[in-house]
Amino acid sequence: MIPPLHFHNSATRQREPFVPIDPGHVRMYVCGPTVYDLAHLGNARPNVVFDVLARLLRRRYPRVTYARNITDLDDKIMARAAETGHSIAEITAGTTADFHADMASLNILPPDVEPRATDSIADMVTLIGRLVEGGHAYAADGHVLFSVASFPEYGRLSGRDPDELLAGARVDVAPYKRDPGDFVLWKPSTDAMPGWDSPWGRGRPGWHIECSAMSWRHLGEEFDIHGGGQDLIFPHHENELAQSRCAFPHSHFARMWLHNGMLLVNGEKMSKSLGNFLTVRDILRLGPWAGEAFRLVLLRTHYRAALDYSEERLHEAKAELDSFYALLARALPVPAADDDTVRDMVEWALEPLADDLNTPLAIARLQDLRTLENALSVGGSPTVVLDRAARGWKPHPGQAAAAMREVAEVLGILNSDAVAWRRGGEGNDAAIEAAIQARLAARARRDWAEADRIRDDLTAKGVVLEDTKNGTTWRRA
């Protein structure tokens, strides 16, 4: 019996059953990266968490649309362009390619749709127009602002009292705001800045309206799950919710809000000044095993809890993977399909994911399956494990290993070739492909030093790159 899904809904602060609006088509939106710099470890966490959730939903429902946007229009990108002398297009294209390569190295599947803010301006202008018409927004001094006083529920998602928000607002409030809490939907652009014509003059959107427009276009006025990091609840998600609810007054916008906890490094909030700021790329440099090990580090902590990363934990995760792969390399192959015992083992191990995505418990059950397979393969008694599972399985060698492979698929781990992993991990084709993509991205932004570094790194691992006019291929030396 497969248990029904339950998740902790940030909006109600309660664990609730997941009831899709349309069981034939589940829809989820997650805020994606602002593409001006390499992804850091904190950026990786929501992408891994919601990748597992998307994989779980796809097992349960016939159709899932997972939308994750690319914010390629933001003042941070403009600032980076001014700093480096590169064009905005070069920075967003290069950073997007880097992001895709890094996510692939963590075995994160691409979302079903990945809209870009710059392709969605017309939808943003439409939404802002609806808000102005409905009395929820006003134009002032070339800007269009959302009026927080027009939405009595403002502050409910983040649990903030609007009056306190006002009291805490900065003193240097822009003179064109009616209320210090009002936020920008549209702002004017100079000729040197990216800008689009609108009823309010040439300008560009604020960040919050980008997500309201992209979720509307790809998922509709109302959809099932909105995800992101806890740090986005206020103001970003509070503002998205206010915009979308006011633009479509009869809709609820997202039914459920899921937020992952913070990521710390060595017990402290990651920051450049503390010297503990790490990018995904910094981790990947440790070896071809590091992406998968980092993914396991992330999944060993429940997604809502704070997670403390350290290199020691990364090595512990690698040791764990080594032991999984050691077993898989010698396990007898058995076809998993049409095998009731294997199916039952898989459902048992995945059961914790139905309870607010309890990945640590699912991993513990994966370890139990490993213990069971080990016991079976040496002809020993699997009694201890069977007691814990309380299932009364009478498995034969190979079955628990087959179940492990399927469970790992949902968690997005153990996807490397077991034999190659044990040779030192250089057989991880996904990591090699990701490195090739990263090198192409470096070349595209004319970062020859980084491109050469990646090539040398691969050469040292016995991977030879061949650049042809049809792209880059590789072979082992």
Ligand SMILES: [Zn+2]
């Ligand atoms: Zn967003």
